[in-house]
Amino acid sequence: MQRLLIIMLACFCLVACTAVEGDVTIPDPADAIAYQVLSSSSLPEVMQVYDNNMHAMLRAKGYRVTQETSYVRVMRPIDEVAQSYDQAAVSKGWEIVDAAVPREQRILRTYRLGTQILLVTLFAEANSRDGVVVVRINADR
Numbered sequence: 001m002q003r004l005l006i007i008m009l010a011c012f013c014l015v016a017c018t019a020v021e022g023d024v025t026i027p028d029p030a031d032a033i034a035y036q037v038l039s040s041s042s043l044p045e046v047m048q049v050y051d052n053n054m055h056a057m058l059r060a061k062g063y064r065v066t067q068e069t070s071y072v073r074v075m076r077p078i079d080e081v082a083q084s085y086d087q088a089a090v091s092k093g094w095e096i097v098d099a100a101v102p103r104e105q106r107i108l109r110t111y112r113l114g115t116q117i118l119l120v121t122l123f124a125e126a127n128s129r130d131g132v133v134v135v136r137i138n139a140d141r
Contacts, residue, residue, distance in 0.1 A: 035071035
Protein backbone atom coordinates (compact mmCIF):
# COMPACT_ATOMS: atom_id res chain seq x y z
CA MET A 1 0.00 0.00 0.00
CA GLN A 2 2.81 2.39 0.87
CA ARG A 3 4.60 1.54 -2.33
CA LEU A 4 1.47 2.36 -4.36
CA LEU A 5 1.07 5.67 -2.53
CA ILE A 6 4.71 6.61 -3.18
CA ILE A 7 4.37 5.74 -6.88
CA MET A 8 1.20 7.83 -7.16
CA LEU A 9 2.86 10.81 -5.45
CA ALA A 10 5.87 10.50 -7.73
CA CYS A 11 3.55 10.51 -10.77
CA PHE A 12 1.74 13.62 -9.54
CA CYS A 13 5.06 15.40 -8.97
CA LEU A 14 6.31 14.40 -12.40
CA VAL A 15 3.15 15.64 -14.08
CA ALA A 16 3.20 18.92 -12.12
CA CYS A 17 6.84 19.57 -13.00
CA THR A 18 6.37 18.92 -16.70
CA ALA A 19 3.04 20.68 -17.14
CA VAL A 20 3.22 23.29 -19.86
CA GLU A 21 1.07 26.35 -19.57
CA GLY A 22 -1.30 26.48 -22.53
CA ASP A 23 -1.31 29.27 -25.07
CA VAL A 24 -2.79 32.31 -23.34
CA THR A 25 -2.28 34.73 -26.22
CA ILE A 26 -5.35 36.80 -26.94
CA PRO A 27 -5.76 36.59 -30.70
CA ASP A 28 -6.84 39.37 -33.00
CA PRO A 29 -10.24 38.77 -34.63
CA ALA A 30 -10.11 36.35 -37.56
CA ASP A 31 -11.03 39.12 -39.99
CA ALA A 32 -8.22 41.45 -38.82
CA ILE A 33 -5.84 42.62 -41.53
CA ALA A 34 -2.41 44.19 -41.32
CA TYR A 35 -2.65 47.90 -40.61
CA GLN A 36 -1.82 50.24 -43.45
CA VAL A 37 -2.41 53.97 -43.39
CA LEU A 38 -5.23 54.85 -45.76
CA SER A 39 -5.31 58.17 -47.57
CA SER A 40 -8.57 58.95 -45.78
CA SER A 41 -7.20 58.00 -42.34
CA SER A 42 -7.51 60.48 -39.51
CA LEU A 43 -5.49 58.41 -37.04
CA PRO A 44 -1.71 58.10 -37.67
CA GLU A 45 -0.63 61.15 -35.65
CA VAL A 46 -3.16 60.45 -32.89
CA MET A 47 -1.99 56.83 -32.58
CA GLN A 48 1.70 57.77 -32.40
CA VAL A 49 1.13 60.24 -29.56
CA TYR A 50 -1.15 57.74 -27.83
CA ASP A 51 1.43 54.95 -28.13
CA ASN A 52 4.16 57.16 -26.64
CA ASN A 53 1.89 58.19 -23.75
CA MET A 54 0.88 54.58 -23.00
CA HIS A 55 4.52 53.43 -22.92
CA ALA A 56 5.39 56.27 -20.52
CA MET A 57 2.41 55.39 -18.30
CA LEU A 58 3.40 51.73 -18.20
CA ARG A 59 7.00 52.56 -17.25
CA ALA A 60 5.75 54.90 -14.51
CA LYS A 61 3.65 52.05 -13.07
CA GLY A 62 6.59 49.63 -13.06
CA TYR A 63 5.76 47.65 -16.19
CA ARG A 64 8.09 46.80 -19.03
CA VAL A 65 6.74 46.46 -22.54
CA THR A 66 7.38 42.88 -23.67
CA GLN A 67 6.49 43.12 -27.35
CA GLU A 68 6.57 45.78 -29.99
CA THR A 69 3.27 47.63 -30.32
CA SER A 70 1.12 45.93 -32.94
CA TYR A 71 -1.54 47.40 -35.19
CA VAL A 72 -4.34 45.74 -37.16
CA ARG A 73 -7.48 46.93 -38.92
CA VAL A 74 -10.88 45.28 -38.52
CA MET A 75 -13.72 46.16 -40.85
CA ARG A 76 -16.53 45.94 -38.30
CA PRO A 77 -18.24 48.36 -35.89
CA ILE A 78 -16.13 49.30 -32.87
CA ASP A 79 -18.50 47.68 -30.32
CA GLU A 80 -18.35 44.33 -32.11
CA VAL A 81 -14.55 44.42 -32.21
CA ALA A 82 -14.37 45.22 -28.46
CA GLN A 83 -16.73 42.34 -27.73
CA SER A 84 -14.59 40.01 -29.83
CA TYR A 85 -11.47 40.86 -27.77
CA ASP A 86 -13.39 40.53 -24.49
CA GLN A 87 -14.65 37.05 -25.41
CA ALA A 88 -11.20 35.90 -26.57
CA ALA A 89 -9.56 37.21 -23.39
CA VAL A 90 -12.04 35.56 -21.04
CA SER A 91 -11.78 32.26 -22.92
CA LYS A 92 -7.98 32.32 -22.42
CA GLY A 93 -8.27 33.00 -18.67
CA TRP A 94 -7.58 36.74 -18.69
CA GLU A 95 -9.65 39.13 -16.61
CA ILE A 96 -11.00 42.42 -17.87
CA VAL A 97 -9.68 45.17 -15.62
CA ASP A 98 -12.03 48.10 -15.14
CA ALA A 99 -13.42 48.37 -18.65
CA ALA A 100 -13.02 52.07 -19.40
CA VAL A 101 -16.03 54.05 -20.51
CA PRO A 102 -15.85 54.37 -24.29
CA ARG A 103 -14.93 57.81 -25.55
CA GLU A 104 -16.07 59.15 -28.85
CA GLN A 105 -14.70 56.71 -31.42
CA ARG A 106 -12.20 55.11 -28.99
CA ILE A 107 -12.40 52.15 -26.61
CA LEU A 108 -9.62 51.09 -24.24
CA ARG A 109 -9.57 47.60 -22.74
CA THR A 110 -7.06 46.36 -20.18
CA TYR A 111 -6.68 42.61 -19.68
CA ARG A 112 -4.66 41.00 -16.87
CA LEU A 113 -3.27 37.50 -16.39
CA GLY A 114 -0.96 37.20 -13.39
CA THR A 115 1.69 39.90 -13.81
CA GLN A 116 0.99 40.35 -17.52
CA ILE A 117 -1.27 43.02 -18.95
CA LEU A 118 -2.50 43.67 -22.44
CA LEU A 119 -3.78 47.09 -23.46
CA VAL A 120 -6.06 46.97 -26.48
CA THR A 121 -7.20 50.31 -27.82
CA LEU A 122 -9.74 50.53 -30.60
CA PHE A 123 -9.83 53.66 -32.75
CA ALA A 124 -12.78 54.07 -35.10
CA GLU A 125 -11.82 55.81 -38.32
CA ALA A 126 -13.71 59.04 -39.06
CA ASN A 127 -14.90 57.36 -42.27
CA SER A 128 -16.85 54.35 -40.95
CA ARG A 129 -16.13 52.40 -44.16
CA ASP A 130 -12.47 52.22 -43.07
CA GLY A 131 -13.30 50.18 -39.96
CA VAL A 132 -11.44 50.13 -36.65
CA VAL A 133 -7.70 50.32 -36.01
CA VAL A 134 -6.53 48.20 -33.07
CA VAL A 135 -3.41 49.08 -31.08
CA ARG A 136 -2.03 46.32 -28.81
CA ILE A 137 0.60 46.81 -26.10
CA ASN A 138 1.82 43.85 -24.02
CA ALA A 139 3.61 44.46 -20.72
CA ASP A 140 4.75 42.56 -17.64
CA ARG A 141 6.13 43.35 -14.19
